Amino acid sequence: MKKKSTLSARKLALLCLISAVQSQISAAQTPGARTAAQLSQPAAGLSYADIADLADMAPMVAQARIGNIIKLRPEQAGTVPAGYQRVFVEANVTALIRGEGGISPTVRYLYDARLDARGKLPKLKKADVLLFARKGARPGEIQLVARDAQIAASAAELERVKAILSELVANNAPPRITGLGDAFHVAGTIAGEGETQIFLRTENGDPVSLSILRRPGQAPRWAVALGEIVDEAARPPVRGSLLWYRLACGLPPELPAQSVRALAAPDAEAARADYQVVLSALGPCGRTRSAR
Template sequence: MKSPIRLLKLGMACLISAASPAVFPAFAQSERMVAQPSRTLSYADIVDLADRAPLVANVRIRNIIVLTPDQAGTVPARHKRLFVEADVTGLIRGESGISPLVTYLYDAPTDARGKLPRYKKAQVILFARPGTRPGELQLVAPDAQIAATPEESSRVKAILSALVAPDAPPRILGLGDAFHVAGTIEGEGETQIFLRTENGDPVSLSVLRRPGQAPRWAVALGEIVDEAARPPEPGSLLWYRLACSLPAALPARAVRTLPVADAEAARADYGVVIQALGPCGRTRGPA
């Protein structure tokens, strides 16, 4: 019978071969680990990962092998690529038939001395898709593994629930046409900006100005903008769809049919929306 380490190395060879055409003649040497550093991801970071992952699972890391530079290929600075073997302790999203023992590659951050966190027996959440062989997973991003703290587990579950809700807002692809209608008195006007969505569902922004009042804006998920339309709650999925997808300024093509004065008013009103949304808050780069 093959030893557990031998089996782990055989699995690693299969997973690396599937990920890269290079030949890996030797296996990495084990390294001393340091305590795992804490890293807090933003709401947008978690949605970026969850939105792309057909499979989200809690796992307990059983074994790791640090890949040599020849095996690892291109790895971000101050990171090392690991071959990981882990036991699945819970499935948050995905097929119930997942293997109880999984393997995957992970780019782990190192400290200033080049040392890795202590991963063995660590409980983590994976954002992944099935690999080419039974038990293999492919992370949706090189860093799509986070610590499975109670707080993060609750946040991930809430985000996944929002993503699959019947009224979940669609992915925003960009801006469509903008329209502006000036009021009958100075300082009065209304702008409506249509958004392009992945599934074609209508989404629009409206900005209303009245003399002596701050501009009021709202987002509508439907053909009709009514009094019920409101700005999205910060930290909600709708807020994320807008704050992390909309450009900083209204492009010229969105106002190409408008008179100059109306186009300028539409640009100013769009700026009100962008300022109110605030920054997307990503800490790990774009999705």
């Protein structure tokens, strides 16, 4: 009886924390621009862009082993997508990968677990996971940045997350792209020759530009410059790098009219065609967490 009483008291203590944690997590998971993205594919199918999205959103990334799991009753859970069960999780932190100010040895959070084909919860207890989160209101409480911000901590996934985070915090990390600025085009002296430069708008105001060069009888060449000066040695970004991700996932599908407003019609058309050269070379962003 003593053991049962102790377990009941522990369960009651955990449940008492649900209300405070739920109010924060629900705020981050209410319907909005990211809701569709939060209804995710399993972690095994996550692409570079998926992981980069999560890492970019999360001020805290930790590796942990799940301990206790408590299923929330409907009146406690709030709005939960069909096919999911909201659970209260207590996990033991094994490593803090990113985060200022440290982290509690044990963390508590809400998680929407995808149910299996039989409508049952997957086996979560003792699972090693990576958590993309922010701090909660109280010590030991965290808030996942998205519904799918808990993924399996396989060795390969751990190394991929660490590599992306290293790129994100580097001094020369490429900034987030917020839009396109002015485009310029200069036609060459012979047919088929020309150069286009397109300036990008960035979140922190750092200069980023695209340059596309055409020569007769040659395939168009393009490069991206991070800085005021276009380096002659600049090259396109490597697929699966942070710079590639910023461009492939941040550039709009077309060069807007505002960007070519000062150009003559032939030059504007050439700039639009050169912009499509860049998009084609970058390829699709590759997000799989939602149908975008």
